[in-house]
Amino acid sequence: MVALRRLGAMVLTLVISSFVIFAGMYAAPGDPVAFLIGNPENMTPERIAAVRAEYHLDQPFLSQYLIWAKDLLHGDAGSSFVYQQSVTDLLGSRLPVTLSLVAYAGVLFVVIGVLLGVVSALRKGTAVDALITGVTTFATSIPNFVVAVVLISVFAVKLRWFSVSGPGEGFLGRIHHLTLPAIALALGAIAVVSRVTRQTMVEQQSLDHVEAARSYGLTSRKTVVRHVLRNSLGPIVTMCGLILAGMLAGTVVVEGVFGLNGIGSLLVEAINTHDFPVVQAILLYMVIAYMVVTVLVDLIYPLLDARVSARSGS
Template sequence: MWQYAFHRLWQSAVTLVLVSMIVFAGVRALPGDPATTMAGPGADQAAVDAVRADLGLDRSVPVQYLEFAEHAVTGDFGRSIRTGTPVRHMIATTLPVTVQLAVYAMLIAVLVGVIGGVLAAVYRGRWPEWVVNGFSLVGLSVPTFWLGILGVLYLSVGMGLFPASGYVSLVENPVRGLWYLTLPALVLGVTHAAVVQRQTRSSMVETLSADFVRTARAKGLGPRAVIIRYALRNSLIVVTTVIGLQLGLLIAGAVVTERVFGLPGMGKLTVDSVFTRDYPVIQAVVLVVSASYIVINLLVDVLYTLIDPRVRVSGRAQ
């Protein structure tokens, strides 16, 4: 298992290096010149050239990348072109907000999706399956921004159940922090709950028709034991893969939800940086998100051996 983990680690490292190259080149392909923006609309060419030299943008792209990679290894992503603040401080401030929102939304998605998928599979062809499938269809069809606006109008402004915007750190005040994050997490978790539900149902339907499940029933085991101990446990390989991918998407795709609810997370930081051509911030944000994807996928691969003892890894996946 440790050999397999090491094998996956070096693969992940190579992937991260390739991602950093693509991001570095892609950011510099964006239209617009940050040096011109920083120098101001009335600046002459000499002032623009001076700003470009100060930012290191007058050097060749390979030299710029090597300098960026050398500093990024130590966690130094430079300073924001827009504010002059160290980028790692900006990420350290905004990343916890996005992670808290993503984890909370994923917990809601897993709870609702797994329970709904099990019900749809067990009561196949009956009204519980129709209700659950209707929920998943709505969750996949409704845009997140529209659902967020409805939540603000009815649950916040109309009923006063949740705050319409704002953020309180869970570290400072867990109860109040959860209250502020609940509505954004519900909005963000609905779509992902629908995905988890559909995958859980599909995997459970296939497992419930397997020979070992029929054998368990023939031995006289109750429905609850058959469903939970046999069918659900053997369906978790597919479900775990989907949950890992969805968690990565949550971290990367919380931009719209954070904008709707005014959360000071990575989404707001990303949008502001793209509009101002803030190269260091854009590069750092994309690298952090890419690294989170890689770590999540690595954890999912390791979890396979814990969920299903039949899965064995030695050196590489089998």
């Protein structure tokens, strides 16, 4: 019953967001016909009519949307105005770079963020805690394109440890090339995750069941792992999921700076060239990516805390 409601809500979200995306493109300034024909000298009335018919531009708005939506359901997102190539193929060729970048950044911010959070929670009120809080706060306040430029100038140009741009060949080459972009992408998230981890753990530490665990002689390491950190996982996982979902749609700047041919740079390119089908498809991908991640988090949460499923089940 809960799953059904969930599914219904997802479908509704998709319908509404696809409609908004399509309507946004429809309302965007400029006549697609002009971009499709390109050279003003070819603008004969016959040519215009032919192009309008081919792209269904002669139809009323609602039926245009329905045609687009129907094709989407069959896995066809139309073809790019610019590349004359199927949009799904185009996305398929750009997705791996973006997904591997986000996955890399995800591993970085989860591992480092949680680690820093645990350390500062356990050293609450000490110089170490203050240092971690200070450095991570500073890191969040720098925009990621600045971070990216600094990383490039220090590690790629001066020290020559990494290349300046490009996604790299093969698995290891990819990891090597994506290191700086992933750091630039993850830096702000590390601060947020470490803060959430610290805060939740500090709250958990003062709870009765943690003192009870101490009262029966559990070592402090086991108390932290089995009680404090274990019970903090819910908020940590939720926060990491939200950040990850945002990242899937937020690689535009970092991809641009590092010259990566991912979804983000494709989006900028498509907007500049008025390649509407590509823009629509990417925006829809971002909505779906966000939904998938949040649904995953919702599925994981009851496994971490059984009280949640009891509440939502009733």
